[in-house]
Amino acid sequence: MKKVKIIAGISWAIFCLILILILFPGLNSFSGSVSKLPFMKLNPRYTGGEIANQVIQERCTLDIRKPVFNGFLKERTSGFVQLDWHGTIPEMIKDSIDYDHDGNMDFCILVDRKNSKTVLDPISKKVKGVVISTPTSYGWAVRIGLLK
């Protein structure tokens, strides 16, 4: 039994040595495999959610993303909707948004890019306020707080 334990211990240690030897040369391949695991995708709270609607304007495009209410075990009562403008964005952005596609406008938004000022005019009672309004590498992004 003692010998078996020694052999098992040494074999485990040698296996670990091999694992370390192949870890760095195989890192890209291992990481690629791990990235394909079903849970290896970013939560919509971080990505902003999938693009639900794309509004192509004169020189820029507005992406309206799906509202995000993700919670741990169940959906939350409050969340946000993310809007992304990209392309050649005007100094003053003014848009009316129907985020839930019910045919009625839910809010109007005015972004003064020069002064970094964002004014929200809620129409729907579900619209709470501006959570984030920031310049990005692709243009401008706004997150509007929502109630479910």
Added chain:
Amino acid sequence: MDNTLKVAGMRKSFGKSLLFTLPMFLITFMFMTGGKPNFSDPASGLAMLTAFLLVNVLYFFMHYTGKTDRYRAVLFIIFALSLSYTLIHNMLEVRKSMSFSQADILECKIPFCHLVIPMMILPAAFTKSIIFPGSIISGFANISSMVVLWLVATLVLGRGFCSWGCFYGGWDDGFSRIRKRPVIKKISELWKWMPFAVLLMVVLSAALTMMPTYCSWICPFKAVTEFERVTSVESATKAGIFLSLFGGLVVALPVMTKKRTQCSFLCPLGAINSLSNKITPFTVKIDKDACNECFKCVGVCPLYALTTDDIKAGKVSLFCSKCGKCVDACSRNAIHYGIRGIPSGTMKNFSRNLFLFVSFLFMAIFSSGSIINTFHGLLKLIF
């Protein structure tokens, strides 16, 4: 107890030490140069050569002197400093600031670090998603590669990751070596269970808020890497917590206690790594026949992993990070690196050689990129 027991040293002759260094020399050469050293940019070539010589000289001295911790610590501390330098240098070049903006979060551009891993587990299991604004596969410090590196290192080294792989541990390890004698000599051993409490708290709070709470609110190493831009009372409070914890747990307490207090009392990943000590093949063993119970090892352990009771029982606790400080302190070689299954007191040299090769190779390759980058930066500053 036989107090006249002959000490079996771990020292090797010059030639034998060179022979043991040869595999490390060849493997690190292949990794650092890709097999083709390039000196077309002298600064890059010199930085690479310096890093290459540094790791191999340190490894040689581990064999030649028979001491582990002092040479491990040199590379470990340089790793911590160079990683912070690399991160800060990149951020200043790209963002002109150490802080990240809301846009960086929205665009998921935050580098991932292994301390997030405990907080990912529950949301990944229940929502099948990762609660971190980083990149899954592309770019610097992406989530997939950091998870793979940590998983393998933890499987192989257990809590040894905290002394051979963690690029933050070198900070409090470094500060714990500044004074010759501790100012604070006694801290209740109960505190060493604190990381488990922190782990429980951050795992639950991260699941409930869907946010990596440790990174957002507690992590002391935000002070030397990157943090949220201070634009509100909330972000100012966070910055205050980061700086206070860094000043207290990473600088002041390690200096006063000569212990790695952040790693011992706060780090939630350290708690998980402690549990993984149960499966790793490499351990620290106590040869009761050789031990004269001088308890020098208990005094020098930087992680409160050894108690007099542990020594009497002939077992190290699960908190051991295999740093080698106790092994170096023992003049009788009674506490030594071992392999699971091999009885304590036997095959000491074989176990040490195998453990050193595996753990040092991991640290040497993992750290090489940031060390080369730092040396390159320093050379550019000088010339």
